[in-house]
Amino acid sequence: MPHTHPETELHNPQSTKPPLDPHLKALENEAIHIFREVAAEFERPVMLYSIGKDSSVLLHLARKAFYPGRVPFPLLHVDTGWKFREMIAFRDEMVEKYDLDLVVHTNARGAAENVTPFTHGSALYTDIMKTEALRQALDAGQYDAAFGGARRDEEASRAKERIYSFRTPDHRWDPRNQRPELWNVYNGMIRKGESVRAFPLSNWTEVDIWRYIQAEEIPIVPLYFAKKRPIVERDGMMILAEDPRLELLPGEAKREEVIRFRTLGCFPLTGAIRSNATTLDDIISELETATVSERQGRAIDRDQAGSMEKKKREGYF
Amino acid sequence: MTAPAIATAALDETAVAHPLQETARVARDSRPLRLITCGSVDDGKSTLIGRLLWDTKAVKEDQAASLQRDSKGKQNDLGLPDFALLLDGLQAEREQGITIDVAYRYFSTDKRSFIVADTPGHEQYTRNMATGASTADLAVLLVDARVGLLEQTRRHATIATLMGIKQFVLAVNKIDLTDYDRSRFEQISHEFKELALSLGVRQVTAIPVSALKGENVVYDGRASMPWYEGPTLIEVLELATTRSAQTVGFRLPVQRVSRPGESFRGYQGTVAGGSVKPGDSVVILPSGMVANVTKIVTFDLVRNAAVAGDAITLVLDRQVDVSRGDLIAAIDSQPMTGLAFDAQLVALQAEGIQPGKRYWLKSGSRRQRVQVQPISQLDLKSGKWNHADELPMNAIGKVHLSFDEQAVFDAYEQNRTTGAFILIDPDTNNTVAGGMITAKRAAIGGIHTEDSRVILSLPADLADQLMATEIFAGRREEAEVRRVTAAKAIEIIDTIDE
Numbered sequence: 001m002p003h004t005h006p007e008t009e010l011h012n013p014q015s016t017k018p019p020l021d022p023h024l025k026a027l028e029n030e031a032i033h034i035f036r037e038v039a040a041e042f043e044r045p046v047m048l049y050s051i052g053k054d055s056s057v058l059l060h061l062a063r064k065a066f067y068p069g070r071v072p073f074p075l076l077h078v079d080t081g082w083k084f085r086e087m088i089a090f091r092d093e094m095v096e097k098y099d100l101d102l103v104v105h106t107n108a109r110g111a112a113e114n115v116t117p118f119t120h121g122s123a124l125y126t127d128i129m130k131t132e133a134l135r136q137a138l139d140a141g142q143y144d145a146a147f148g149g150a151r152r153d154e155e156a157s158r159a160k161e162r163i164y165s166f167r168t169p170d171h172r173w174d175p176r177n178q179r180p181e182l183w184n185v186y187n188g189m190i191r192k193g194e195s196v197r198a199f200p201l202s203n204w205t206e207v208d209i210w211r212y213i214q215a216e217e218i219p220i221v222p223l224y225f226a227k228k229r230p231i232v233e234r235d236g237m238m239i240l241a242e243d244p245r246l247e248l249l250p251g252e253a254k255r256e257e258v259i260r261f262r263t264l265g266c267f268p269l270t271g272a273i274r275s276n277a278t279t280l281d282d283i284i285s286e287l288e289t290a291t292v293s294e295r296q297g298r299a300i301d302r303d304q305a306g307s308m309e310k311k312k313r314e315g316y317f
Numbered sequence: 318m319t320a321p322a323i324a325t326a327a328l329d330e331t332a333v334a335h336p337l338q339e340t341a342r343v344a345r346d347s348r349p350l351r352l353i354t355c356g357s358v359d360d361g362k363s364t365l366i367g368r369l370l371w372d373t374k375a376v377k378e379d380q381a382a383s384l385q386r387d388s389k390g391k392q393n394d395l396g397l398p399d400f401a402l403l404l405d406g407l408q409a410e411r412e413q414g415i416t417i418d419v420a421y422r423y424f425s426t427d428k429r430s431f432i433v434a435d436t437p438g439h440e441q442y443t444r445n446m447a448t449g450a451s452t453a454d455l456a457v458l459l460v461d462a463r464v465g466l467l468e469q470t471r472r473h474a475t476i477a478t479l480m481g482i483k484q485f486v487l488a489v490n491k492i493d494l495t496d497y498d499r500s501r502f503e504q505i506s507h508e509f510k511e512l513a514l515s516l517g518v519r520q521v522t523a524i525p526v527s528a529l530k531g532e533n534v535v536y537d538g539r540a541s542m543p544w545y546e547g548p549t550l551i552e553v554l555e556l557a558t559t560r561s562a563q564t565v566g567f568r569l570p571v572q573r574v575s576r577p578g579e580s581f582r583g584y585q586g587t588v589a590g591g592s593v594k595p596g597d598s599v600v601i602l603p604s605g606m607v608a609n610v611t612k613i614v615t616f617d618l619v620r621n622a623a624v625a626g627d628a629i630t631l632v633l634d635r636q637v638d639v640s641r642g643d644l645i646a647a648i649d650s651q652p653m654t655g656l657a658f659d660a661q662l663v664a665l666q667a668e669g670i671q672p673g674k675r676y677w678l679k680s681g682s683r684r685q686r687v688q689v690q691p692i693s694q695l696d697l698k699s700g701k702w703n704h705a706d707e708l709p710m711n712a713i714g715k716v717h718l719s720f721d722e723q724a725v726f727d728a729y730e731q732n733r734t735t736g737a738f739i740l741i742d743p744d745t746n747n748t749v750a751g752g753m754i755t756a757k758r759a760a761i762g763g764i765h766t767e768d769s770r771v772i773l774s775l776p777a778d779l780a781d782q783l784m785a786t787e788i789f790a791g792r793r794e795e796a797e798v799r800r801v802t803a804a805k806a807i808e809i810i811d812t813i814d815e
Contacts (some may be wrong), residue, residue: 187747
């Protein structure tokens with residue numbers, strides 16, 4: 001994927017990229033403001049990097065915010081061990097290309113006990129390999145602020161989350177007792193052990209993310225684009241069937257379909273959609289006529305009522 | 318409502334099915350409009366926002382399905398899901414059936430995108446309304462057509478005005494339940510326009526609405542109310558203006574200093590007012606040092622100008638001492654600097670605002686110590702300011718701010734960024750107030766500091782008595798008494814208490 005180099009742009013005001021439309025520009029400005037504010041106010045910030053499209057936008061904004069300096073904090077990837085292979089390859093490519101500091105954490109206890117989405121169910125698996133793993137990683141790094149790519153339009157409980165979202169020393173979120181957040185004046189005062197999750201993309205919608213990726217030519221994992229891939233149907237979802245650890249259950253069969261992914265998580269829990277969208281234009285026009293939300297493909301949102309709020313209270317991003 | 322079965326069935330067809338809408342490629346030509354919705358519990362506020370999201374197709378099928386599932390038996394007579402459930406995302410709220418916090422919602426039309434702050438109507442959550450209003454360009458106030466304006470309406474309009482909102486829409490909801498009574502609508506909108514005028518708001522649009530039936534929200538309600546020829550709610554929102562911070566001179570609160578190498582030193586921040594271009598002379602406040610802008614750096618290119626809202630890196634022509642919290646401003650249009658300011662604030666926490674307590678004040682990127690002296694509290698019922706020594710939660714008050722170090726502000730009326738601040742309680746680290754600067758306190762006031770000494774301007778006899786008291790006997794070094802006539806003293810005190 002082509003990418004423009006800031007160094008040449010700096011000396012080339014006749015950039016070929018058309019200026020951002022005012023809507024995306026306003027969102028970009030807000031996100032950059034948040035990045036700079038957190039980087040200045042906290043001692044040990046970190047950026048949660050999930051390798052998905054929102055993370056790609058987040059990373060791009062971080063690079064913009066601190067230009068001409070480098071991104072002044074590490075990226076943290078909580079690796080469950082069950083991510084799509086293409087995601088891991090993409091991650092390593094980005095780190096190399098943009099000279100980033102990357103911290104990868106896997107819950108060693110969970111891995112040792114062989115906690116998998118197949119054996120433990122999506123709820124318990126997510127709790128151990130994502131939520132608990134994230135807490136471990138944040139504690140280990142003594143991070144006092146963590147950037148995340150969450151958007152308020154994703155899910156009902158996120159609609160009320162602050163841009164600086166306060167966490168207790170055990171990483172809990174108390175939705176009833178959030179700090180008021182007025183104007184763009186953020187309160188970053190915390191005690192030792194407490195932390196803040198900062199969400200620069202709070203006011204973005206899914207369409208905004210895609211338009212911005214297109215306008216800024218941001219690299220993303222190829223799984224977002226339609227291609228003929230092996231799949232297996234399970235629990236009403238089409239799961240990518242390329243990892244040898246995926247064992248077919250009785251009655252299941254592998255087949256090839258032209259599919260893509262709207263969101264990327266752990267491959268056994270992420271459903272593909274049938275799609276012919278092979279370009280960003282295709283994706284955007286597909287999105288504009290879409291009748292289901294992006295999280296529809298996520299098993300973890302549905303495993304119990306109010307499930308995302310519950311996960312968030314416990315420290316899930 | 319007991320609509321005949323056949324009518325209900327007919328409505329089912331049109332209303333439940335997802336509105337068919339041309340999904341033309343969105344060509345946005347303007348910034349997103351931020352709005353706040355306010356109304357009492359029963360005005361149907363959540364239904365209105367739900368209707369906006371539904372009719373602009375911001376709700377997807379799976380969300381609608383879970384909405385249908387969650388609504389269970391609570392569907393209304395039209396067979397529509399309970400729109401309130403779209404918004405009341407937190408379980409606590411679902412259980413209590415009320416909205417307890419600010420929720421942000423997003424929708425767009427082919428003309429513009431919108432960010433809605435949905436805030437609770439309950440009085441005890443004034444603080445949330447202030448939060449939502451702080452960033453809003455426009456306020457939608459809801460009233461029930463059968464009930465008309467409430468004390469609550471005045472309260473919300475007042476708070477919205479104080480927070481700087483200058484465009485109001487009055488949605489006279491449930492108009493269907495008055496049989497689309499035109500005179501009722503006109504009476505309510507007339508009353509509201511009077512109220513708005515008394516608050517100094519001139520941009521008011523009143524719209525008769527049925528949020529439940531979707532009349533005059535996104536689609537027009539001409540079939541039911543041919544007498545109404547005005548715009549729908551969405552049309553007003555599409556045409557509303559976003560706030561502009563370009564009325565005052567250039568302002569850049571410095572968030573951080575970028576020094577990636579020996580050769581580069583830039584000041585990073587978001588332009589909070591006016592515009593800037595290379596060659597402009599600027600002053601760094603509070604130090605007062607002067608420099609010229611040489612470059613405006615962004616990731617994409619070196620720009621020849623930046624305007625309010627732009628996140629930039631500014632390079633100056635000389636080595637000056639600039640650090641986080643400083644304000645870079647146009648040399649010919651400077652903000653106010655001083656140790657004492659007047660402000661209005663909203664108390665946000667249970668402990669209220671205590672007189673004389675020292676708080677952290679954060680404005681822009683600057684955080685400094687401040688002492689807050691409450692002067693008066695707004696009676697939202699009457700609109701009068703009553704004397705107050707402390708401010709309880711949800712109170713709106715006038716206060717005096719005293720700083721140890723130079724503070725830099727614009728009046729909030731002139732600049733919603735450099736005129737705004739929050740107060741942080743150093744004991745709890747919680748945000749306890751949101752405030753707006755009204756003016757710098759004149760240095761010729763009755764009490765002020767000069768070289769760290771307090772100057773008391775008092776009538777001669779009172780001054781003598783005071784200096785004889787125990788309190789002052791031991792603190793002569795700290796205070797100086799200036800003897801003035803009684804008339805002069807009254808004049809000075811009047812200016813303090815204004």
